[in-house]
Each structure stands twice: as C-alpha cells, then as structure tokens.
Amino acid sequence: MGRKLLLWLIWLGFIVYVLLFAPPVQPDTFQPLQTLLSGQIPTINPVIVSLFSLVGIWLLIYSCLTFADGRMQRVPAWAFMLASVATGVLGLIPYLALREPNQSFSGHKDTWLKWLDSRSTGLILAFSTIVLLAFALFFGDWSAFSQEFQTNRFVHAMSLAFLLFCFLFPFPTLLSDDMARRGLSSDSQLFRLVAFIPLFGPLAYLCLRPPLLGAD
Template sequence: MFGPWNNIDPYVIALFWFLGIWPCVYMSVLLVDGQNQRLNGTLASLLAMALGGFIFLPYVALRRSKDAKQFRLNLFVRIFESKLVTILLMIAAIGFALFALKFGDIHAFLHEFRTHNFIHIMTIDFFVVSFLFPALVEDDLKRRKITNNYYSRICFLPLIGPLIYLYQRPPLEQKKQ
C-alpha cells in the first residue's frame, strides 16, 4: 500500500518527516536571529537537515540574546516570513500526524524505539528541537514588539505550537535608517 515504505511503521515515517519540517520552522526565526550572532543561524538550519536537530544545541548555547534593531529583510527572510510557507508546513505536519494516527501501530513504534538506535536517536532529536525552540522565541517577540505571553507558552507544544506562532506572528518591519 505504501510502496517501498511498506515495512516501516507510519509513526517512524511521520517522525522522519517532522524532522525535515523542524529545520524550516527554525529557519523562519534564525534567518533574522542569526544576522546578529557569532554563529550563522541559516547555516545551523541547513546543517540540521543533514545532521539532525542536535546541531541547534551549540547555536542556542552560544547565541546572545539581543534586541536586534538592525536586520536585513532579504529574499530568504521574506520567503520564510510568508504565511504560505507556514501554511504548507502546517499541512505537512498535520497530514503526517494523521497518517501516523490512522495507519501506525504505536506498539510497533515503541518496539522500534527500543531496538533500533536510529529510531531512538530520531525520537530524542525531535524532543530536543521541540524544547529548544522556545529559547529563540523571546527575541523574535521583541523584534516584532509583541508582549503577549501566549506565544511563548504555545511554542512548548511540539511542532504544532511553533507553527501556530509562525502563522499568527505579525510581519517584521524594516527600520528606516
């Protein structure tokens, strides 16, 4: 029914794709955040696609919380600021979650989690990136002049919370100099 994915539990497939969605979510914040940091946020997001979300650990640990007054709204920032990108990411995330819930077997996934290191690491990776993201949101809220704590709290919901935040946040405004 699922072609070459036939022998892989849908929870594993969904988890794999969630780990592809997360770097795009991070990119939506790090394209601006990384402009004022020693480490390049864009590079961290791109590396996360290949090396996993653990790559965000050094970025978050070494970054400085700054009220970034100066940033460039270049083409990539505008793309990842768009609601269309967020909607596409939401559709993908919800679609894969529904796919896993409908066709997956949680007991099979738990067995894979206990017996296969790759699945184990992927699962831990998912939760690491889920709990790191809120550390970046505070500065993004400041850049957008948002004081509502709702956004900080909603980002603790794995994946869907940050996607809701990205959809609801107001656009960045380039400061005139």
C-alpha cells in the same frame, strides 16, 4: 552563562546517551534511513515516516526564527542549520548556545528571509504537520514502532531528538527575541501558549506573528 552551560550539557548529554545507553548498533540499525532516502516509503512503518518528516518540519520551524536572528549574531546561523540537516538537533544546539540575546533586526530581507517570514510558510508547515500526524495515527503500527524504539538506535535517537526540538524552542531566548522584534511581549499569554503547546504552539505562532520589518 547558566543558559549557555545548560545547552552545552544537553548537547553533550545527548551524545553520551546515544553512544552509551541507547539500543546498540545492529546490522539493520540504519535500514529505516536508507529505505527513506531511497524513496521506498511504502515499505516503512508510517509512524517512522511521519516522525522522520516531522524532524524536518522542526528544522524549518527553527529556520523561520534562526535566519533572521542570525543576521544580528556573530555566528552564522546558516552554517548550523545546514549541519542540522545531517545531524538534526546536534547541529542546532551549538548555535543556540553560541548566540547572544538580541531583539533587533536591520537590513534587507532577501528572498529566503521573506519566505521564512511569510505567514503562508507557517500555514504550509501547519497543514503538512496535520497530514503527517494523521498518516501516523490512522495508518501507523504503533506496537511495531514501540519495538523499534526499544531496539533500533536510529529510531530511538530520532524520537529523542524530536522531543528535544519541542523542549528547546522557548528556552534559549530565541522565541522571546523573535517576538520582541515584532513588537510582541514575551510576558504575554501568547508566549506561554507558544512555549508550552508542543509543535502546534510554534506552528500557530508562525501563522499569526506580524511580519518582520526590514529595510526595503
């Protein structure tokens, strides 16, 4: 109960913070998003491009755990992950709060689950992350990003959402349940490495974890 309450408080607190305390909405607040969606990437600060893409990477990382987990839940994981495409972490947290701890898996792995469970998917995500970080580090204007973070609500909220993705990954038993399904102990050093190394810990886990056993 405490875990669920904390998740709902984080969800509500994030909404309240963005609405009341984040930088105010300006006429150009959503210009970075509009420019990204229109494909005019060269006109945007590479830091913002990378950050936007890394939020997408995080959604795929969570998908690699939640879709298998959702098979054993009463709430449909796909609905919340679909909502996350539009709302980011706001769509994900309700699933984490509503799901119940479950360390089992049964049934067939369909094509989608097989792809999410594949180590090659983890390798693709890890390589993409390295490219995105290098793009931001070597070509990004970090002083301009700092200014955008302080004045643009969209950039501000997206940055905080990225941090929440990092914080929540090991917290709501999603990771420990996934490890148990694969015969890995959540008390091991592996769990601590995955949990406390932001972004690269989860990516390494996806690259190295044993496959999920399902009925063939």
